[in-house]
Amino acid sequence: MMRREESQRRTIDIKDLSFERGAHLLIKRELNALPVGSSLGIRGSDPTLSVHLRAWCRAQGHDLSLNGDSGAAGVVAWITRGSASSGRWRDAQSTGRPDPKADAAVLNRPQPTWGLAARGARVESGGPEFSFALSDKEEVWADNVPKLYAQAAAAQWDPASAIDWDAEFELPVEVEQAVVQVMTYLIENENAALLVPARFLSQIHPHFREVMQLLAIQIADEARHVEVFTRRATLRGTELGLSTVSGQQSLKTLLDEPDFSLASFLLSVLGEGTFLNLLWFLEKHAPDPVTRQVARLTARDEGRHVAFGLSHLQYQLALDPLLRSRLSLAMNRRHDTLASTAGLNEEVFDALVILAAGEWTPEAIAEGYAKVQELQEEMHSDRTARLVKLGFPAEEASKLSALHTRNFM
Amino acid sequence: MPETLVLGAVAYDPKVVTIWEGFKQYFASRDLSFDYVLYSNYERQVESHLAGAFHIAWNSPLAWIRTKRQAEANGQRVAAIVMRDTDQDLTSLVIVKSDSGIKTIPDLKSKRVAVGAVDSPQATLLPLSYLRGQGLTPELDFAVVYHDLLAGKHGDHIGGEREAARALMAGKVDAACLIDGNYLAFAAEGTLPAGATRVLGQTAAYDHCNFTVGPAAPEQLVIRFRELLLNMSYDDAQVRPLMDLEGLKAWREGRLEGYRALDKAVDEAGFYDAKGRIAAANYRY
Numbered sequence: 001m002m003r004r005e006e007s008q009r010r011t012i013d014i015k016d017l018s019f020e021r022g023a024h025l026l027i028k029r030e031l032n033a034l035p036v037g038s039s040l041g042i043r044g045s046d047p048t049l050s051v052h053l054r055a056w057c058r059a060q061g062h063d064l065s066l067n068g069d070s071g072a073a074g075v076v077a078w079i080t081r082g083s084a085s086s087g088r089w090r091d092a093q094s095t096g097r098p099d100p101k102a103d104a105a106v107l108n109r110p111q112p113t114w115g116l117a118a119r120g121a122r123v124e125s126g127g128p129e130f131s132f133a134l135s136d137k138e139e140v141w142a143d144n145v146p147k148l149y150a151q152a153a154a155a156q157w158d159p160a161s162a163i164d165w166d167a168e169f170e171l172p173v174e175v176e177q178a179v180v181q182v183m184t185y186l187i188e189n190e191n192a193a194l195l196v197p198a199r200f201l202s203q204i205h206p207h208f209r210e211v212m213q214l215l216a217i218q219i220a221d222e223a224r225h226v227e228v229f230t231r232r233a234t235l236r237g238t239e240l241g242l243s244t245v246s247g248q249q250s251l252k253t254l255l256d257e258p259d260f261s262l263a264s265f266l267l268s269v270l271g272e273g274t275f276l277n278l279l280w281f282l283e284k285h286a287p288d289p290v291t292r293q294v295a296r297l298t299a300r301d302e303g304r305h306v307a308f309g310l311s312h313l314q315y316q317l318a319l320d321p322l323l324r325s326r327l328s329l330a331m332n333r334r335h336d337t338l339a340s341t342a343g344l345n346e347e348v349f350d351a352l353v354i355l356a357a358g359e360w361t362p363e364a365i366a367e368g369y370a371k372v373q374e375l376q377e378e379m380h381s382d383r384t385a386r387l388v389k390l391g392f393p394a395e396e397a398s399k400l401s402a403l404h405t406r407n408f409m
Numbered sequence: 410m411p412e413t414l415v416l417g418a419v420a421y422d423p424k425v426v427t428i429w430e431g432f433k434q435y436f437a438s439r440d441l442s443f444d445y446v447l448y449s450n451y452e453r454q455v456e457s458h459l460a461g462a463f464h465i466a467w468n469s470p471l472a473w474i475r476t477k478r479q480a481e482a483n484g485q486r487v488a489a490i491v492m493r494d495t496d497q498d499l500t501s502l503v504i505v506k507s508d509s510g511i512k513t514i515p516d517l518k519s520k521r522v523a524v525g526a527v528d529s530p531q532a533t534l535l536p537l538s539y540l541r542g543q544g545l546t547p548e549l550d551f552a553v554v555y556h557d558l559l560a561g562k563h564g565d566h567i568g569g570e571r572e573a574a575r576a577l578m579a580g581k582v583d584a585a586c587l588i589d590g591n592y593l594a595f596a597a598e599g600t601l602p603a604g605a606t607r608v609l610g611q612t613a614a615y616d617h618c619n620f621t622v623g624p625a626a627p628e629q630l631v632i633r634f635r636e637l638l639l640n641m642s643y644d645d646a647q648v649r650p651l652m653d654l655e656g657l658k659a660w661r662e663g664r665l666e667g668y669r670a671l672d673k674a675v676d677e678a679g680f681y682d683a684k685g686r687i688a689a690a691n692y693r694y
Binding site: 048084091 | 494495497498499500502589590592593596601602603604607608611642643644646647649650656658659
């Protein structure tokens with residue numbers, strides 16, 4: 001390509017390049033460098049050049065003069081730059097910055113018309129209004145979200161290879177049944193832990209890219225958990241266990257919570273937090289190596305889910321201390337709703353005892369029972385500690401923790 | 410005086426509803442009460458227009474020719490007031506495959522030439538008239554292969570031209586006629602691979618659609634309508650999507666000289682008679 005200035009009018013020579021092979025790119029580039037109303041002479045040898053120039057200029061809103069004034073030899077046409085291409089970007093809006101650490105990168109209230117645009121892109125004005133219910137930074141953000149996302153992305157594991165499914169073990173039938181019952185219970189809880197963030201994910205303004213990405217991975221984590229719990233449950237060909245009304249009633253209250261922060265409090269901080277204790281318990285006391293591996297890997301993921309829930313609520317509480325009383329109300333409300341239900345199903349409780357006992361001797365059962373009681377105490381004490389992290393005074397935190405569902409999640 | 414200006418348009422594509430709903434909103438926000446009625450074909454639209462069913466028609470060039478002929482025969486007055494920038498100075502092309510032995514127009518003798526719908530100005534009537542001007546009589550000197558998608562829509566639907574281009578690439582015909590803009594579009598979408606075709610002939614420039622004011626149109630509302638259209642700016646983010654849908658960057662004053670070639674082509678093809686009655690025997694819509 002050659003450029004020339006002739007009588008202060010610019011020309012370019014696009015040689016034999018045709019519009020069928022991208023000629024418009026060179027022409028557009030030259031025109032963009034010129035003010036609206038000035039001319040560009042086109043030289044070129046493709047036989048369809050003038051035919052395509054006519055159609056292209058018409059569609060782009062440029063004036064065209066074919067075989068125009070002969071001021072420049074070999075010029076096929078003169079294009080006069082129209083205003084349409086610049087007019088389109090006149091009121092375009094800037095939308096923050098891609099790097100969350102940069103100044104004014106993540107804005108408090110991204111516009112609905114920014115829609116699906118990448119954060120930091122220039123967005124043409126006049127676009128459709130998207131209705132993202134969660135479009136307030138305060139409602140979703142936490143300053144460590146980018147870090148949590150990076151950790152989550154790095155910590156993904158493949159269920160097929162991360163667990164030694166062929167590890168050898170032999171369990172008494174009832175102990176295997178107890179493991180299967182616990183797995184059955186875990187699966188329904190993880191179904192809730194998958195669906196709750198999934199419902200909010202589609203409501204988050206994509207400007208909060210890292211939150212969207214973190215929740216997406218969280219959902220993928222739960223998908224994997226559902227897989228490995230199912231795989232462990234069916235490893236020995238045993239039928240799946242029982243699902244109770246009270247368990248589902250408890251989980252349904254999580255799905256019914258319409259507020260993102262409250263749902264994240266109930267699910268991530270309290271539910272998944274309590275689950276962490278349960279998974280650690282299984283990692284330590286499960287009677288077979290496969291269950292122990294499954295518990296170890298899933299606990300690692302759940303830890304991140306809890307961390308995001310806590311970080312987000314800490315961020316929001318710093319801006320809106322009144323949120324604390326709403327959190328407390330949400331716990332009370334859930335407790336009242338579940339007051340008339342049975343709580344943790346007997347089958348799961350007994351299964352945990354048997355699983356921890358590992359055999360049918362009075363001594364082993366007593367030991368298993370003690371371990372499960374210890375687990376419940378740990379759950380309460382860790383839950384209380386998390387509530388204290390959210391700024392609840394110790395005594396209130398302990399009272400609130402006691403209101404948590406007996407179903408654990 | 411009626412309070413609402415009513416426009417007639419042909420529903421050649423579902424997006425037509427979006428376009429006129431958008432215009433309705435645009436005019437309403439500027440104190441012009443506006444409504445529209447849709448027709449499935451231009452022939453019924455022209456007849457209804459002159460019968461006073463609505464005020465302004467968004468007419469294809471062929472519908473304009475028919476409206477003008479019928480109006481003159483009836484002693485009615487009609488006018489083409491506004492058109493798109495993209496309606497002006499169009500050309501149609503006759504293309505062949507690059508490796509074809511056809512080097513000049515006379516080489517088309519005894520060959521098969523693909524055209525669009527029988528009622529397409531740009532893909533049938535104008536290029537056939539061009540070939541006639543070059544000394545070849547359609548059907549006598551060469552076979553005309555029609556691609557009749559959605560007849561009655563006057564070629565507004567791109568499908569007929571695409572079928573003609575595909576027929577050329579498939580070797581079913583020796584040449585194909587299409588509008589210059591679609592030649593570019595078919596290259597971009599891959600229907601016509603780069604370098605696979607060349608241009609054998611090109612018509613003189615002609616004009617396409619226009620807003621036609623009919624005999625029953627209320628003058629003051631028409632003045633306001635025209636003024637609002639000409640003031641639409643592509644810089645305005647509110648109206649730009651509408652202009653993009655309708656395919657223009659600016660509205661222009663209507664002009665008549667760009668329809669002369671089609672007027673002649675219509676006579677040559679015997680499509681309408683001098684009074685705007687349908688004369689083409691093979692026209693079904």
